[in-house]
Amino acid sequence: MKAVLIYEYGGLDVLKCEDIPRPEPGQGEVLIKVHAAGVNPSDAKIREGKAFAGMITDPFPYTLGWDVSGVVVETGGDGGGFKPGDAVYGLVNFPYGGGAYAEYVKAPACQLARKPALLDHIQSASLPLVSLTAWQALFEAAELKKGERILIHAAAGGVGHIAVQLARWKGAALISATGAPRDEDYLTFIGVDEFIDFRSQRFEEVIHDMDVVLDCVGGETQERSWQVLKKGGRLVTIMEEPLECRAMEYGVSSARVFVRPDAGALEEIRRCVDKGIIVPFVFSVFPLEMVEEAHELVEMGQARGKIVLNVEC
Ligand SMILES: NC(=O)c1ccc[n+]([C@@H]2O[C@H](COP(=O)([O-])OP(=O)(O)OC[C@H]3O[C@@H](n4cnc5c(N)ncnc54)[C@H](OP(=O)(O)O)[C@@H]3O)[C@@H](O)[C@H]2O)c1
Structure with missing residues (x-):
């Protein structure tokens, strides 16, 4: 072969x-x-x-x-x-x-x-990899609930575009997203309420009181994300380990996800796809x-x- x-x-x-x-x-x-x-x-x-x-x-x-x-x-x-x-x-x-x-x-x-x-x-x-990452980040690490406000970084990327659709399905009250301007219409179409052009806008000047941030970028994007969370909020990253001292300083929690195979979650994702919830x-x-x-x-x-x-x- x-x-x-x-x-x-x-x-x-x-x-x-x-x-x-x-x-x-x-x-x-x-x-x-x-x-x-x-x-x-x-x-x-x-x-x-x-x-x-x-x-x-x-x-x-x-x-x-x-x-x-x-x-x-x-x-x-x-x-x-x-x-x-x-x-x-x-x-x-x-x-x-x-x-x-x-x-x-x-x-x-x-x-x-x-x-x-x-x-x-x-x-x-x-x-498989992106949907399991999004699933494990949103539903296991962040325990995203109906009615919550979430910011998703790099929302048009592999992980991000599935995370947006899963957050919409879960009933998030507000989905904010960072991305490039060429992706704004697409992101709005799949469920983003508030779009931020990551090159021309500073998201922390626009966004506040979020329950959850999903960080698919890391570095200074992760560092600037603490301040947009409300007290008790959750920062979940798929990039580098967040600094525990920063989480304590802002009164929030943090977690890093490293994706793992999970046939049960893939079966649930298959059901979502076949109902037209995820494309x-x-x-x-x-x-x-x-x-x-x-x-x-x-x-x-x-x-x-x-x-x-x-x-x-
Ligand atoms: N921990 C884990 O288990 C796990 C699992 C999956 C992925 N990852 C990692 O997570 C990262 C993202 O993966 P992916 O598959 O989603 O990547 P991807 O598809 O390559 O993401 C690309 C997207 O990110 C956007 N972007 C780049 N910099 C940005 C910024 N500062 N703010 C907002 N958006 C930005 C790009 O916009 P432009 O086109 O305008 O540049 C593009 O739309 C990768 O480093 C990957 O290795 C980790």
């Missing part, structure tokens, strides 16, 4: 598309014929040896890619509830060597859910052989929504 391997960490040129043997599923695993694989900023960071690269114990060469949508073709043991022919999606083998940038990937059945019926494989592959935005699709271009684009950090590899074409 064709797969994208890395033999070392580095720039775009370490991505090698080669023929390797098909993996065989072990006990509790399934073999998936990959139709599409999502590309996330973390994929490029891992390629460079950053982010959670230090946690990956797979020896070189290994295959990148953690977001997958495809069809089960073989099962190890009882298949964990899946059988050949089932269309599935998931965040697989995370945070180890993922393997989804390939024609076939083996994955623990417990990390998979049925693919949303309303979406094709390209759209479905765009969802992923796919910005760009590349064939597997053009993985370098896909990484180049994701590294620029300027996509609306998601970038996906079409593995079937």
